[in-house]
Amino acid sequence: MRLVAPETVTFTESGFCPGCGHGLAVRLIAEVMEEMGLSEKLLTIVDVACGSLNIDSWRFDTIMAAHGRPIATAVGVKKVRPENPVMAYIGDGAAYSIGLAETMHTALRNDNVVTVVINNSLYGMTGGQCAPTSLPGQITTSTPRGKDTKKAGMPFRVEEAFTGFDIAYLARGSMADARGMIQSKKYLQKAFEKHMNGEGFCLVELLSACPTNLNITPVKSVERIKNDMIPYFPLGEFKDKKEEE
Amino acid sequence: MAKVLLKGNEALAEAALAAGCRFYSGYPITPQTEILEYLSWRMEDVGGEFIQAESELAGINMVLGAAAAGARALTTSSGPGFSLKQEGISYLVAADLPAVIVDVMRIGTGLGDISQGQGDYWQLTRGGGHGDYRTLVLAPDSVQENADMMAEAFDLAEKYRHPVLIASDAAIGQMIEAVEIPEFIEHDIDKFDWTIKGCKKGTEQRKIQNIYYTHPDYETYLADKYAEMEEQEQRYENIQVEDAELVLVAYGISSRVCREAVEAARAEGLKLGLIRPVTLWPFPVKAFEEAKAAKAFLTVEMNILGQMVDDVKLATCGKYPVDHYGSIFEIPEYDGIIEKAKEMLKKGEV
């Protein structure tokens, strides 16, 4: 067993906070690309939020798109360069709030792009505000008395909203422990395989830690994923078009 | 190529393909919708990509992706929809990306109305989105120019790595005229090294983002870029300006009436001239050097506030009276323009 992170992500140190989940997701993507022989072909589109730091922490040609628009931008890229793998890498705020229209319509058209959504249940870059994925009662800087679901709704669950679409793949993994990482990597791998087969829209959501904005230690932050997030965000594959057929 | 009868919007769409455009994403809005409808089938014929986007926001951000990937990418809209595109235009500018955006102008604020107008001069020429920027703006006055300006717009966009806007309007978009579509040219998406195509090991990663983050001297770079555009790209047409006592300033559909006004006024001994800005930004300041006999300037625009008046005052250093003859919903009549010109000259005791 040889485990060495690919050079596409180790050439520099990332600017993420201690314990941030982005570093984990980035490594998984880089590993999948290396194993599939796609490292020199991947085109990525990041959002302007914390994930934007990836433009400097991975060595893939990258666009930093407007907030919430990376999936639309990815569609433009893929149409022009259909041979290349194209991935939009965004947070839950971008995918499910400001960019929900873009996410849904890309799914509706079943455009052949991979979307990786990092779900940390809050807005990270702006300092920890309430997101559509925030848990009931969650203290954030914009819900200092706890998220009131009567006002802000229940956490957004992509599997409930998107399984009706005729898309290629939909899965949710956890980055809270080694087992979750192994499983999440399998989901990413499957998404990219389907993408390269031209099967259509693939979305992989990864539950991620944000100790800084939750104001807890990194270790407590991953425990929170297991104890508090997974009950609202069940793990697994929710759409796998080929298997259904 | 032989002349054909085409609607302005359709001529523009066909000319975009001739210019090598192979990516379009837009959203329906009157009076530009024929561009979208035409490209919905015609783009496929030439092997390009057409997307009817879910919104103008998605449309412009798809264009951003296509441009970054190396395509000649186009989106089109009108008034309210053009406002929604401003986010993406600002991002295109920030990331040094070439693209062409067409505003088939209509009339009014808010929803306004779908009828003919020139309501967006300020938005087009001031950089309609956030931040400090300007974009090159070409203003066609005919179906033929709608066609001719497409290749020029893409060339300029690539030359400066900057979005270029085309300020068409409802009248030009909807009218049918004889037009010669330019020859088709091939565009190579790998023409430039900076476009994203995949990072080979040991080579430099391509990053499409605000150049503020990456350019070693972005302040000087930007200052020089804008200065060069201002110096090099002023385009205009002067009609009997040299001896004109009063000079009309008009672009697009309004300029066509002004041509008539100049002719009719001169037939009765009144020396009118016309400066037609072909670029709205950079504003053709150089055109005004020829107006040696001018005593006053009159802009003719299809809006209420006279959006171009400020630019004419700046171009003439505030030395002359500048007024505005405006109309909404209807294209101005030439005799009304002449009457207004006479009034101005009388007021100035000339």
Place this chain on the structure above:
Amino acid sequence: MGKEKTEKVYFNPVRCKGCGYCINACPKETISVSDHVNAKGYNTIVVDEEKCIVCGTCYRVCPDYVFEIR
């Protein structure tokens, strides 16, 4: 006869941000906080290689690519 362990764990404290994920996740409790403070100002970690079973858990949970198994 059991297969001989040929790989071992390598770690690069320069990259460490002291999050403690590896300490938390290691099934053999071979990783602990060290006295060493790296250039970024983080207390880094130390691995007791004697106890290490080279399972790769530390590699998998580390967001900063401190570990390598080779």
